[in-house]
Amino acid sequence: MRAVQVTEFGGPEVLRNVELPDPVPGEGQVLVEVDHAGVNYADTHQAENTYLAPSRLPLVPGGEVIGRTSEGARVVALVNSGGYAERAVADRRTLIPVPDGVDDLSALSFIVQGSTAWLLLRKNAHLESGESVVVHAAAGGVGSIAVQLAKAWGAGSVIATASSEEKRALALELGADVAVDSRAEDMTATLREANGGKRVDIVLDMTGGRVTDQSIAALAPFGRLAFYGMASRQQPKPVQLGAVLSHSTTISGMWLPHALTLPGNVFGKAMAELFELSLGGKIRAVPGGEYGLSEARKAHEALRSRATMGKLILDPRR
Template identity: 75%
Template structure:
């Protein structure tokens, strides 16, 4: 089969097209003929071995695929690796049937980005009706869905941040009340101003560095910040417990694989709810572009440049 393989860690240049044997399903695993593979920012960390879960070589990257099982089911699945290929194997507990009215790219967007946004809002910050929510990188895969889900969940004010006028326009079209330039010199002041002079209740942050530090300072008493990525590759300052108590704030982290371990099939419930919202026209996954499998390197370069909008996918037939 055609696949992308990494034999040394590094930047996008380490992604190489190769021919490999088809993966063989183990006991209880599901075989999938891949029609599209998702590209995530975490894949760029995996390629350079800077991700939360250490990688080993050789490696076929890719944590999500959509396609068909030998029985003809159309499914979307979460993988540990192996997604950048024509065929993959998956755990049935991490595999979800896709409704006919949800296309491949949309299903992929919902699996990682959508589930991440859902868990952040429902489990991390526990957004309550009427509260304000800041969504950083609001035109990205997670951010574009988080803006819409926050609105659907009853947020009182949705504040988006993005790096360009086009991205801020998109965030407003998706339901944000106001869009802030993510390069603002003082993010604390910018967020408070965007919230009508009031401190904000919740923040979803995947940027790191200065943005995280200044977002924390914008939180109202009992405000919550959920940290789920570090696109800037800059560490924020250490959080002092005394400051959490002084301002009655909460800081949490979230890594989606842990959500699959929660009782009650949390990710399954998230997928069901989001599929229904898509079918009802109340949730629109933003699709950022499709690349041939052979051009996985170009997809990573585009993602790392932060020039993309929405979900990127690879087509293994090309």
């Protein structure tokens, strides 16, 4: 089968197009004939071995696919790796049947990025009606869905950050009340100004570095920052517990695989609600570009440049 393989860690240049034997499903696994594979920022970390879970060589990147099982069922699935290929094996527990009316782009947008946005707002931030929500990287895969979910769930004000006029315009189109430049020198002052001079209740952050530091400083008492990535590849300053106490601040992290360990099938509930909202016209996936499998390197280059918007997908047939 055609696949993309990494045999040495590094940037986009280490992604190579190869022919590999079909994967063989083990106990509890299912073989999926891949129609499209999703591209996530985590894949770039996986390729350079800077992800939360260590990578092992040789590696076929990719954590999500949509396709059909041998029985013909159309499913979207999480895979530990192996998504950038014509066929992939998935744990049966992560298979989600895709309803009629939900296209490949939407299903792939929801299984990692949409469920991440759902979990950040529901489990980490515990959004309450009327609260202000800051969504950093609001034109990206997670951010574009988080903006829509926050509005659908009654946020009082959604403040989007993005690096270009085009991205900020998209965030406003998706429902953000205010969109500000993510490159602002003083993010604390920028966020407070965008919120009518008041501190903000919730920040969803995948940037790291000074943006995280200044976002924490913008939080109101009992404000919550949910941290789910570090696109800048820069560590924030260490958090001082005394400062957390004196400002009644909550700082939490979220890594999607942990959602699969929660009782009550929380992941399945998230996907069911995302599908329902999509079919009802309340949220939509934003296309970020479709690449052939042979163009995986270009997809990673585009993602790492932070010039993309929405969801990037790969077509294994080309």
